[in-house]
Amino acid sequence: MKKTVASGKTIEDAVRNGLTELQVTADRVNVSVLEQPSRGLFGLIGVRAARVELTLLPEPEPVPVELPESPQETIDPIAETERFVTEVAGTMGLTITIDRHNSRDGLVLSLSGSGDLGMLIGRRGQTLDALQYLVNIVANRYADSHLRIVLDAEDFRERRRKTLEDLSDRLAGQVIRSRKEVVLEPMSPHERKIIHSQLQNHAKIKTFSKGDEPNRRVVITLK
Known part of the structure; x- marks a missing residue:
C-alpha cells in the first residue's frame, strides 16, 4: 500500500499536506498520528510540528448496478408480412389494401387496390409466386410456429x-x-x-x- 508521512503546525495541517501529496480525498486514506505538535518553552524553544502517516486505501470495488430488464418486443408476423408487401407494392407505384382469410392451403393475404396489379401477378403468376416465397420467409422469421401464407391478387389464385x-x-x-x-x-x-x-x-x-x-x-x- 502507498504511504506518506506529512507534517504541519497542527494535525489538520499535516493531514492536509499529506492529502495534497497523494492527490486524494480524506475518505481514501487511513491516518495515523506519529507526533503531536508542541509549542515548546515560551512558544519559542523546542517547537515541534505534528507528524502523521497517511496510508492509501485500496480502490473500492465497483458496485454492480442491475438494470431493469426491458420487456422483449413482440412482433406480429402477419402485420410484419403485410408491411413488407405494402412496401414492395409501393416501390412499383401501387397502392394496395390487404384482406385476410383462412383456406385449406393456409392463411390467404388477398391484395386489391388501384393501379395495374397485374405487375404483382406476372406471367402465369410467376411474380406473385416469387413474392409469396419472400412473404413466407418474412412471416416465419417472427413466428413461433410455422406459418403457411398464400398471397393472392385480384382473385388470381x-x-x-x-x-x-x-x-x-x-x-x-x-x-x-x-x-x-x-x-x-x-x-x-x-x-x-x-x-x-x-x-x-x-x-x-x-x-x-x-x-x-x-x-x-x-x-x-x-x-
Missing part, C-alpha cells in the same frame, strides 16, 4: 385454379382419344398439385411429375 382444372379435363379427354400421353409445360408445385388432384380419381387417366425444379412437369397418360 382461384381463376388460375379453375383454368388448370378445365385444362386437366380437356387434356384427359385428348389422351383417351389419341391414346398418347401429354406432357405439360413446367409448373410450380402448387399448380402441379391442382392437376394431380383434379385427375386423381379418373377412371382411365393417371398423372405423375417428371424432371427437376424449376422445370418439373406433369405427365397425363392412360392407366
Whole structure:
C-alpha cells in the first residue's frame, strides 16, 4: 500500500499536506498520528510540528448496478408480412389494401387496390409466386410456429385454379382419344398439385411429375 508521512503546525495541517501529496480525498486514506505538535518553552524553544502517516486505501470495488430488464418486443408476423408487401407494392407505384382469410392451403393475404396489379401477378403468376416465397420467409422469421401464407391478387389464385382444372379435363379427354400421353409445360408445385388432384380419381387417366425444379412437369397418360 502507498504511504506518506506529512507534517504541519497542527494535525489538520499535516493531514492536509499529506492529502495534497497523494492527490486524494480524506475518505481514501487511513491516518495515523506519529507526533503531536508542541509549542515548546515560551512558544519559542523546542517547537515541534505534528507528524502523521497517511496510508492509501485500496480502490473500492465497483458496485454492480442491475438494470431493469426491458420487456422483449413482440412482433406480429402477419402485420410484419403485410408491411413488407405494402412496401414492395409501393416501390412499383401501387397502392394496395390487404384482406385476410383462412383456406385449406393456409392463411390467404388477398391484395386489391388501384393501379395495374397485374405487375404483382406476372406471367402465369410467376411474380406473385416469387413474392409469396419472400412473404413466407418474412412471416416465419417472427413466428413461433410455422406459418403457411398464400398471397393472392385480384382473385388470381382461384381463376388460375379453375383454368388448370378445365385444362386437366380437356387434356384427359385428348389422351383417351389419341391414346398418347401429354406432357405439360413446367409448373410450380402448387399448380402441379391442382392437376394431380383434379385427375386423381379418373377412371382411365393417371398423372405423375417428371424432371427437376424449376422445370418439373406433369405427365397425363392412360392407366
